[in-house]
Amino acid sequence: MGKHINGFTVFMALLIAGILAGCGVETANIADTVRPVVTSTTPAQGATGVSLTPPITATFSKPMTASTLNAATFLLSGPGGASIAGVVSYTAGNNTATFTPASALALNTTYLATITTGAQDTASPANSLAVNYLWTFTTAPAPTPPTVISTVPVNGATNVPVSQLLTATFSTAMNAATINTSTFTVTAAGVPIAGAVTYSATGNIATFAPSVALPNSTTLVATISTGAQNTAGTSLAATYTWTFTTVPPLTPPTVISTVPANGATSVAVGQAVSATFSTAMNAATINGATFALQSPGGTAVGGTVTYAAATNTATFTPAANLAYGTTYIATITTGAQNVAGTPLASAYSWSFTTAASPAPPTVISTVPANGATGVLLTQAISATFSTTMNAATINGGTYVLKSPGGTAVGGTVTYVAATNTATFTPTANLAYGTTYIATITTGAQNAAGTPLASAYTWSFTTAASPAPPTVISTVPANGATGVLLTQPVSATFSTAMNASTLNSAT
Structure with a gap:
């Protein structure tokens, strides 16, 4: 739309000046009367999809007087002629004036830029544009806002587990900083549900993880607000909500039987303690923290806990035999859960009492008998017990023979289970006319692990030395x-x- 002065006038003026100079005629100053014109603009005339912060420039055909390029001569207006505020500058090196808007332009809007005839070149006298120079351009359309394309649970879902993680998948990559507990919320009857919010760029998925189990039989509302933005800074067009309803309360598991039974007496000290449940349990919740055994005074009994899914049975196996004649309390806490995650309604406890301590074994006979005299020097020393003994406890540490002064006699110890008899065989003949003391200590135990009530000792005297031959x-x-x-x-x-x-x- 710019107007240009006919170049022919300029040509003729230059031609006349050259002729006069060639004829030796004194030349006269010829005024520059060529008007400046706009040779290019940014954005170009009719441009579309222009950014919201573009440099708006006009380049002239000749040097311009910078002071004439200002907010009064370089104008930008929007729809309805509304003036756009901005700053005007001029770069002499490339004859370019620049209009910088004070704020971002509006999306999908056509703007009109104008250089008025007040803009002048540097000639003397100055030349202005012949007419106002105008051009238009249109900014980029508004970006498509992100949308929620799927959710878990789906809108209107029922029987949702109370441990359910909630997710929302977006149509485009989102700004993770805008996906948080302020923009992704869950409420029950208007009361916020506490939880943590994360965002995975892989799949464009936001996840709400409740801090505690959701309430049963409750309709909850999940909301993604317009504070959630994509990576271009575009918000959801409107708040997105969906609802779902959780499962009804589940029947808690119960203990239906125990071994030993509650109140049982005379329980074997090696008894494993077990509890059978009404339903399949989560094995990971059946452990030493949820199944405990205590002795009087609340002292925990060491042991291991196992769970047999085939019978829904948990078993506590003590690390060592229980004490005789003692009442124990077994407890399964509410930390024990079934496979649906439902705990016992309350801790379950039962008690039992172990068998009384059995009678200790005794020595019922010895060879030689206690107080015997004239005993052979080669005599093996034996003791017969009232019951079967634990052979491992019948040894040189529990069966000893000593001579006067307490000197131990060397020898080997054996045990014959068929006769319940322990035998000490001296390594060498005993001495003549000497009184020996045999001892079986309380380290000797029967097959049930019960020791002698006290150490058993007896003595005997070997034969006197015979008369010498003559x-x-x-x-x-x-x-x-x-x-x-x-x-x-x-x-x-x-x-x-x-x-x-x-x-x-x-």
Whole structure:
């Protein structure tokens, strides 16, 4: 739309000036009367999809006087002629004036830019534009707002688990900073449900994780507000809500039987303790924290807990035998849950009492008998018990033989289960005429693990040393005379002799 001065006038003026100069005629200053024109603009005339913060420029055909390019000569107006505020600057190097709007332009709006005839070049006298220069451009359309394209649970869902995570999937990538507990909320009868909100860029999914189980049989409202924005900063066009209803309360599991039964007596000290439930349980919730056994005074009994899904049975196996004649209390807490996540309505406890301590084993006979005398030096020492013993407890530590002064006699200990008999066999013959003391300590236990009530001791004395052999006669007799030169010489002893000791040396 800009208007241009005919270039022919300029050409003729230059031609005349050249002719006069060639003829030696003194030249005259010829005024620059060429009017400036706008040669290009940004945005271009009729441009569309223009950003909201564009540089709006006009480039002129010749240098301009900067002071004439200002808010009065470079104008921008919107629909209805509304003036747009901005700052005007001029760059002499490229003859370009720039209008910078004071704020972002509106979306999908056509604007009119104007350079008025008040804009002048640098000639003297100055030349202005012949007519106002006008051009239009249109800004980009409003971006498509993000939408929620799916939810979990779906709108109107029923029988939703009380542990349900809530998710909303968006149509486009969202600004994670705008997906939070302020923009993604859940309420029950208007009361906010506490929870944590996260956003996964993979899939454009926002997740609300309730801090506690949702209330049963309740209709809840989930809301994504317009504060949620996509990565371009565009908000949802309107708040998005959906509703769902949780499952009714579930019947809590119960303990239907126990071993031992509640109040049981004479329970074996090695008894495992078990509880059978009315329904399948979550094995991860059946453990040492939810199944405990306590002795009097509340002392916890050590043990391991297992769960058999086939029978819905939890078992506590003590790490060691229980104490005799003791009342124990077993407890299953409300931490135990069924597979649906429902806990016991209340802790379940039962008690039982172990069997009384059995009679301790006793020594019913010994060889030699207590107080025996004349005992052979090679005698094995044995003790017979009133009941079957634990062979591992019958050893050199629990069965000892000592000589006078308390010196231990070396030997080996064996146990014969068929006769309940323990035997101490000395490594060497015992000494003549010596009193020995045999002891079986309380470390000796029967097969049930019950020890002797007290150490058992007995004593015996070995045979006295026998009289030495004597020579009772000789041939020839002592002092005999006239003995033949070939007479054998013999000696007769008072007792049998060890032949190996009768030789040329003795």
